[in-house]
Amino acid sequence: MSEDQKTKGQLDLGINRTPEKDRNFHLGGRSFYFFDFDDNIAFLTTPLILFHKENRAEQMISSGDFAQFNSTIGKSGVYADFEIDFCDVTGTFRNFRDHSISDVEKIAGKRQVFVQDVAEALGFPDFQWKGPSWECFYHATFNQRPLSVITARGHHPDTLKDGIKVFVQNKVLPLEPNYLSLYPVSHKPTRLLLGDTEYSEGTAELKQRAIRASVEKAIETYGYNAHHRFGMSDDDPKNIELIVQEMTRLKARFPEMSFFMIETQHGSFIKHEVKVGGLQGQKVEDLSQLSFFEDDRRKS
Template sequence: MSNSSRKGQLELGINRSPEKDRNFHLGGRSFYFFDFDDNIAFLTTPLILFHKTDRHEVKISSGDFAQYHQSIGKSGPYADYDLDFCDMTGTFRNFRDHHIEDIEKLQGKKQIFVQDVAEALGFPDFQWKGPSWECFYHATFNQRPLSVITARGHHPETLKDGIRVFVQNKLLPLEPNYLSVYPVSHKETRALLGDAELKEGTAELKQRAIRASVETAIETYGYNPHHRFGMSDDDPKNIQLIAEEMTRLKARFPEMSFFLIETQHGNFVKHEIKLGGLRGEKVENLSQLSFFEEDRQKS
């Protein structure tokens, strides 16, 4: 990445002063939950579809997969293709960790996710920064407790290794204050979420991860009616089930605030979860540095 690209992000950090949580004076904390792909960043990691007859492979982006995955094999542009769920050779093989020999580690070989993050930084900012990047930067800069909840199947430490590349390249000022990391296709993580038999879908597992993260937040930082929680995602099915889970959490913790941010198709739509339903507004992603701290002082 060019020095000029890095300089712009560094200047943004230099001109900022750390800010307290919106409800800090009341003892409340702001918790940020992020999907990674097409939210924090756009990576070139491809998914692989297999033709039904001759099994030839077609690569598609995570954005296209989010848009078409419910119709793959049934209708639309990928009606003649199937998914393959083998972690080593199938559709999601690039979204899983692979064994790296010790000698390869000494030679600097990294997991695919870490490589893909590093490769993305060779492109201009507007190509790799996702619609929630500024929110992610804001949360990291101010050390808000944050969770990464992603459909990827890497080990949680691999996700942290990839995010550390942003720090090493001066695009983040320091490492995030992790509340939790849930790659919900990672087998050990699925077991931790109560899906040891590997029967649940991604959206359902994200629901469980959100619930577990809220419970961890309260366990770690104490119960406070002024806590605020926000989650961003781009997949329509995930968004629907995230809204359902946050509605249940709102009923369980009615004094706390819950927000859902849709980032599909380049939009940035913020919904507040109310006991009587959703309240939504479309906002400009480039100026939306915070999920839900509306009265924060912008630098």
């Protein structure tokens, strides 16, 4: 490891940072952080695969482009002649699912695609793989805030943990998160857990359910307190729309608590506070900000 890498790792381990209490700690409140993974915490090179309608030729597409164009795939625009195949083994999302790995392959070091892709991402410069919510993710982890990962991926929750553990092993994250919940909403057992017994709900609807379940688990685990604060970051426009809808319902249910939606489309960072009567939003130009919840905090 080079001296630059050593220094970078030491800084990322938080040696120059001091753990901070929750903003509402003195009132008994906690801050809960909910994250989508792809293009939020990190940019991975995991491709999705579209299929030509006539000859089944495969077209790779990034997760960011898929979030932008998924509503027009097969209908109009650059991907009008392509379609989505929902087979978990051979279809569009095959790289976003766990694969069967034999004991022999495990001994040889083979890992799930997600874990491999996280490791490969760390070979690129920070600005290429760190997503717009990375610093918030780091801040939440460093201070052991209760944290949820709510992703469209279909891996087993343990696979998500294994991938995030790679950040710790490579010293870009100081320790493993204080997990409140993990919801890879395309993972079939997770879908059942969220009540989608017919496997008919879309990703955005499942994320709604996962947010609701995570808020309920937060209250069950940490107790009811009017000063709890919840924030969720996502980059997909449809997901954002339905997340805001769900948070509006949660705000009506728990009016004393605070709810925030963070849009990270195209690398931006737009924070909205969800009110019963609508949104309050502001664009934050400094993408290195540490917290979903505080604009004026001192960066260490």
